[in-house]
Amino acid sequence: MQQYQGWADERYGAVADAFARNFEEFPELGAAVTVFVGGRKVVELYGGTADERTGRPWTPRTVVPVFSCAKGPVSILAHLLAQRGRLDLDAPIARYWPEFARNGKQDVTTRMVLGHRAGIPALDAVLSFEEIAAWEPVVRAIEEQPPLWEPGAGHEYHGHVFGFAVGEVIRRITGLTPGAFLREEIADPLGLPVRIGLPESELGDLARLVESEGRRPMPGPEHLLTRIVTMNGALVFPGLDAPHGWNDPALHAIELPGAGAVASATGLAGLYAAAVTGLDGGERLLAAATVTDVVRELSSGQGFLGFDMGARWGSGVLLDSPGFRGLLGARSFGNDGAGGQFAFGDDEFGVGFGYVANRMIGHGDARATRLIEALRGCLA
Numbered sequence: 001m002q003q004y005q006g007w008a009d010e011r012y013g014a015v016a017d018a019f020a021r022n023f024e025e026f027p028e029l030g031a032a033v034t035v036f037v038g039g040r041k042v043v044e045l046y047g048g049t050a051d052e053r054t055g056r057p058w059t060p061r062t063v064v065p066v067f068s069c070a071k072g073p074v075s076i077l078a079h080l081l082a083q084r085g086r087l088d089l090d091a092p093i094a095r096y097w098p099e100f101a102r103n104g105k106q107d108v109t110t111r112m113v114l115g116h117r118a119g120i121p122a123l124d125a126v127l128s129f130e131e132i133a134a135w136e137p138v139v140r141a142i143e144e145q146p147p148l149w150e151p152g153a154g155h156e157y158h159g160h161v162f163g164f165a166v167g168e169v170i171r172r173i174t175g176l177t178p179g180a181f182l183r184e185e186i187a188d189p190l191g192l193p194v195r196i197g198l199p200e201s202e203l204g205d206l207a208r209l210v211e212s213e214g215r216r217p218m219p220g221p222e223h224l225l226t227r228i229v230t231m232n233g234a235l236v237f238p239g240l241d242a243p244h245g246w247n248d249p250a251l252h253a254i255e256l257p258g259a260g261a262v263a264s265a266t267g268l269a270g271l272y273a274a275a276v277t278g279l280d281g282g283e284r285l286l287a288a289a290t291v292t293d294v295v296r297e298l299s300s301g302q303g304f305l306g307f308d309m310g311a312r313w314g315s316g317v318l319l320d321s322p323g324f325r326g327l328l329g330a331r332s333f334g335n336d337g338a339g340g341q342f343a344f345g346d347d348e349f350g351v352g353f354g355y356v357a358n359r360m361i362g363h364g365d366a367r368a369t370r371l372i373e374a375l376r377g378c379l380a
Contacts, residue, residue: 003028004047006060011378012042018374019045022367027212030058031357032265033371036273037379038350039280044266050207050358063193063264064207064356065246067337068159070261072268072344073182073194074166075114075294075316075335076275076285080185083290086173089114089315093165096172100165103146113165114316115298116155119147122227123161129234129244133254135177138164149304155313156304159228160235163258166316179255186285190274193267196260198252206262207358208247209240209339216362224305229259238338238360259338265354272334272345273352284347291347295319295333318344328376342368349379 003023008016015035022028030048034041050058081087087096089111094101100108105120112118125141132138142165148156158165167178174181179196187194198206218226221233229237235256239245252262263271270279276291278284286294299313300321312319317333327334327344328351334344339360345352353375355368 004045006032006045006047007043008045009042012375014374014378015043015371016045018370019047022370023047026361026367027359028357028367029210029359030062030207031355031359031367032058032060032062033355034264034266034269034353035375036269036277036279036352039273039277039282041266041269046265052208052210058207059205060266061193061205061264062207063195063198063202063205063262063267064341064358065209065252065337065339066261066263066268066341066343066356067339068259069263069268069335069337069341069343070196070257070259071162071316072335073186073196073261073271074163074170074178074257076271077170077178077181077185078110078114078166078316079286079290079294081170081173082293083287087169089293093169096169099143100168102143105145105147105151108147108151110166110169111298111315112151113158113162115313116158116162116303117152117299118158118165119149119151119154120145120161120165121148121156121158121304122224123232126232127234132231132234132256135164135255139168142168154304155299156224157228158258160231160256160258161228162316163256163260167255167257177255178257186271186274187267190270190279190282192270192274194261194263194271196257196262197255198249198262200249200253203249203252206249206252209238209358209360211238211240211360212362240360263343263354263356265356268341268343268354268356269352270354271352272343272354276345276347276352277350286347288347291331291333295331327372328379336368340365340367342372351375351379
């Protein structure tokens with residue numbers, strides 16, 4: 001029995017076949033995949049259940065929390081400002097945000113944050129959820145935070161601090177928070193369902209997350225990894241149904257630009273397609289030279305915590321790597337999310353890709369990888 005709806009161009013039927021197999025071979029609940037090639041939509045598939053409690057079906061309008069896929073739109077915004085000459089990624093952040101220079105951060109650049117090399121993956125300050133929602137207390141905490149290592153000398157995933165630090169640079173330049181700038185500059189003009197801060201009027205389209213059994217537990221609250229992911233316990237992970245957890249509308253209403261975007265597969269795929277090719281004949285957001293800058297490797301190998309996940313980082317984005325999901329090639333760049341979501345763009349192949357799901361599988365999740373492998377075969 002067919003588990004999905006939507007359509008795929010005949011040439012991309014293998015992507016539809018792989019999407020169907022995901023429902024047969026994984027505990028898929030609801031999911032969607034969209035692909036643009038050359039600025040034209042060639043795949044838009046969706047299926048399953050958006051809310052297990054009510055049986056509400058997945059539709060083309062369904063959006064889902066995509067966790068660290070948020071870093072993709074934030075990075076695209078930063079590079080867009082750089083391309084326009086409004087942001088020098090290699091200048092000290094203090095040029096735009098003078099107070100940032102405190103406590104040994106005077107030489108930290110926006111590119112160091114984008115490459116997870118700034119030395120501030122977590123904050124010493126313990127903030128409440130309400131303080132995080134207010135934005136300014138996080139900004140003040142970042143200003144007071146000393147680096148954990150010499151900035152630029154090593155790397156470690158900057159989690160939520162990534163979004164607030166780059167987001168404040170965006171705010172200082174544009175006068176808009178990253179979520180507002182994203183809507184004004186890209187999402188609303190192009191009609192793309194990608195949000196950093198979900199309006200109450202769009203809550204009816206939100207899928208409800210569920211967690212598969214067997215996910216690895218987080219280490220203790222004092223472990224740096226836990227502090228990075230939970231902002232010192234103010235946020236929960238996965239904590240889907242806890243207060244301020246990832247099924248709580250209150251969480252999605254605030255701006256968490258490092259790991260709190262909400263999007264549909266079409267929204268994510270369309271964002272990357274707009275960046276690398278333009279949509280439906282429109283001008284591309286990022287010039288070829290800008291993409292070359294984006295995909296220059298900044299970080300790989302063992303990080304500050306001693307882990308090597310096989311990932312390679314460019315300026316705010318994951319790059320093609322045998323140890324990672326294996327994208328299309330050297331011009332591919334994107335981000336993944338904790339629930340299995342994945343999105344990327346590639347201007348060599350002219351591709352914008354987005355996959356989202358509401359069942360969080362965790363380590364070893366191959367759902368997006370299978371779809372990308374099928375897409376690679378279609379492009380060949």
